[in-house]
Amino acid sequence: MDPSGIFPTSYRTDRRVVRTRWQAIALAVFMGLLLAAPYLASGRIIAVLNMMLISAVIAVGLQICTGYAGQINLGQAAFMGVGAYTASILASKTGMSFLLTIPLAGFAAALFGFLFGLTAARIKGFYLALTTIAAQFLFHFAVLNLPSSWMGGSNGITVPPAELFGFRIVGETSQFYMNLAVATIMIAGAFGIIRSRFGRAFVAVRDDDVAAGIMGINVAATKANAFLIGAFYAGVGGALWAYLIRFVGVDQFTLFNSIFFIAMIIVGGMGSIVGALVGVFVIRVIQEVIATVGPNIADSVSFLGGDIVFAGMNVILGGVIAGSMILEPKGLMHRWNILKSSFRIWPFPY
Amino acid sequence: MTAAPLAVRNATLKFGGVTALDDVSITVNDDELLAIIGPNGAGKTSLLNVTAGFYRPQKGSVELSGKDVTGQRVDQIARHGLARTFQGTHLFAGQTVVENIMIGRHMLMKSNVVQAFFQYGTVMREESEHREAAEEIIDFLEIEAIRNRPVGTLGYGLRKRVDLGRALAQEPSILLMDEPMAGMNSEEKEDLARFILDVREARKIPVVLVEHDMGVVMDLADRIVVLDFGRVIAEGTPEEIQKDPAVIKAYLG
Numbered sequence: 001m002d003p004s005g006i007f008p009t010s011y012r013t014d015r016r017v018v019r020t021r022w023q024a025i026a027l028a029v030f031m032g033l034l035l036a037a038p039y040l041a042s043g044r045i046i047a048v049l050n051m052m053l054i055s056a057v058i059a060v061g062l063q064i065c066t067g068y069a070g071q072i073n074l075g076q077a078a079f080m081g082v083g084a085y086t087a088s089i090l091a092s093k094t095g096m097s098f099l100l101t102i103p104l105a106g107f108a109a110a111l112f113g114f115l116f117g118l119t120a121a122r123i124k125g126f127y128l129a130l131t132t133i134a135a136q137f138l139f140h141f142a143v144l145n146l147p148s149s150w151m152g153g154s155n156g157i158t159v160p161p162a163e164l165f166g167f168r169i170v171g172e173t174s175q176f177y178m179n180l181a182v183a184t185i186m187i188a189g190a191f192g193i194i195r196s197r198f199g200r201a202f203v204a205v206r207d208d209d210v211a212a213g214i215m216g217i218n219v220a221a222t223k224a225n226a227f228l229i230g231a232f233y234a235g236v237g238g239a240l241w242a243y244l245i246r247f248v249g250v251d252q253f254t255l256f257n258s259i260f261f262i263a264m265i266i267v268g269g270m271g272s273i274v275g276a277l278v279g280v281f282v283i284r285v286i287q288e289v290i291a292t293v294g295p296n297i298a299d300s301v302s303f304l305g306g307d308i309v310f311a312g313m314n315v316i317l318g319g320v321i322a323g324s325m326i327l328e329p330k331g332l333m334h335r336w337n338i339l340k341s342s343f344r345i346w347p348f349p350y
Numbered sequence: 351m352t353a354a355p356l357a358v359r360n361a362t363l364k365f366g367g368v369t370a371l372d373d374v375s376i377t378v379n380d381d382e383l384l385a386i387i388g389p390n391g392a393g394k395t396s397l398l399n400v401t402a403g404f405y406r407p408q409k410g411s412v413e414l415s416g417k418d419v420t421g422q423r424v425d426q427i428a429r430h431g432l433a434r435t436f437q438g439t440h441l442f443a444g445q446t447v448v449e450n451i452m453i454g455r456h457m458l459m460k461s462n463v464v465q466a467f468f469q470y471g472t473v474m475r476e477e478s479e480h481r482e483a484a485e486e487i488i489d490f491l492e493i494e495a496i497r498n499r500p501v502g503t504l505g506y507g508l509r510k511r512v513d514l515g516r517a518l519a520q521e522p523s524i525l526l527m528d529e530p531m532a533g534m535n536s537e538e539k540e541d542l543a544r545f546i547l548d549v550r551e552a553r554k555i556p557v558v559l560v561e562h563d564m565g566v567v568m569d570l571a572d573r574i575v576v577l578d579f580g581r582v583i584a585e586g587t588p589e590e591i592q593k594d595p596a597v598i599k600a601y602l603g
Binding site for chain 2: 010011012014015189192193195196197198199200201203204207208210211212213214215216217218219225229
């Protein structure tokens with residue numbers, strides 16, 4: 001939002017994402033800090049940032065599918081898995097460059113997502129949620145039961161490192177730059193999509209599909225496209241994951257992970273790309289704190305035993321999510337927007 | 351002679367044993383404001399829904415500018431140039447006025463997803479062009495001051511105006527309006543009536559108006575079709591309709 005009293009003078013300026021000089025500076029500083037992060041922060045923090053960047057790509061995809069187009073999707077981790085497996089198989093069996101495997105992983109996941117998007121044309125809400133859970137089980141079933149020479153079965157697949165002009169992208173730092181580059185492209189593209197006619201069509205289908213139809217929007221195709229795009233993001237994220245961990249196994253992509261992605265966009269705020277990023281940050285930080293504090297508690301309060309502490313930590317994480325839904329059901333971005341608009345008109349009440 | 355913007359021929363629509371429309375034919379001519387009236391349950395809204403593609407008639411056809419669109423999907427019919435406003439409103443409540451009207455431009459825009467992802471400049475140029483058309487409609491409906499307000503925060507009269515604006519943004523060749531005056535006070539009715547007349551006169555878009563307010567209908571319509579129990583019982587100018595004995599018996603009382 002522009003400061004009070006400043007009005008846009010062209011349609012182009014009226015639609016800008018970055019509207020003021022301060023926002024541009026803030027964005028530049030933020031990107032600068034990210035670029036310099038490997039020189040400023042410890043390896044542990046870079047590892048966390050890597051997880052955040054990958055989660056960000058996947059959560060932004062889910063935000064487009066669920067937050068913008070309103071199609072509940074509990075299969076995002078399965079779509080991520082399809083991407084991860086596609087990249088792993090292509091990289092390990094054909095030696096293809098990551099410049100090809102990452103987009104191909106996206107397309108493979110998009111195809112898988114599109115199949116479930118077709119069901120969204122006919123069913124809504126609760127029933128759609130159940131159908132997307134089926135994506136999880138279908139994925140697990142396929143990986144575990146197809147011949148293990150195809151997808152590695154229960155043994156998983158070991159992934160060779162990504163290579164660019166003979167330089168092997170190994171180690172947290174070089175992978176960080178690869179993830180940062182891909183995430184930046186994907187997030188910038190997401191802004192492009194949601195601000196175009198497609199973003200408006202998604203919102204139209206979410207808010208009122210009867211009216212969307214009479215606007216000349218093909219409702220069924222739009223819903224299927226929402227899944228396609230959401231799954232494409234998951235697939236790209238899955239490929240990055242495969243290159244980061246260098247090993248894929250079926251139990252990395254469970255319903256539990258899907259629910260975490262949902263939690264990220266709920267905590268951050270539905271229907272906002274920045275909200276998805278905020279949600280990823282908040283949830284990953286909480287997870288990281290729990291992972292750090294948990295063992296210490298288990299050590300110092302030994303009579304509790306490790307199992308109870310770890311289970312308890314998940315309860316805390318669940319509590320954070322439930323609490324944010326009670327206290328801030330529209331997400332952190334909603335609160336931020338309220339703060340921003342009251343600052344803009346300060347000292348007047350409206 | 352060019353084909354009529356809208357022609358419904360011998361439409362019959364049944365819900366189980368109930369006949370909602372029985373062999374109904376209407377033709378809308380260029381620049382015409384046709385009103386459809388009738389008692390509750392006469393089939394007025396059913397006729398609009400058949401025309402817009404929400405229901406498929408068991409018999410009969412719907413033609414838009416000479417093209418048979420019977421049985422096509424709602425969005426395909428919309429792309430053939432049919433727009434409608436709803437009884438009550440079906441606006442996208444969380445979106446601003448501008449965004450609602452821009453959704454009306456969706457089917458006229460051409461960029462694809464890959465362009466939206468990569469080619470910021472091309473897509474933004476198209477956006478600006480269509481935004482100009484949207485602003486022209488905002489200007490026409492005199493809603494400049496509220497263009498950035500979320501529609502959900504607006505009063506009913508203004509919402510109906512945005513609903514009309516969104517339909518106009520589709521650049522339709524025919525506009526259907528389902529009870530636009532319902533629930534409005536007389537000032538809001540006058541405003542909307544003025545806009546409906548302007549739509550016909552300045553924009554040359556023929557209008558089909560389903561309405562219960564007889565004062566409005568008699569003042570605005572060029573021609574009136576009266577439905578009762580799913581059948582057309584009379585058709586003519588407002589003066590003729592007011593004198594028609596069958597209409598007086600069935601409806602005007």
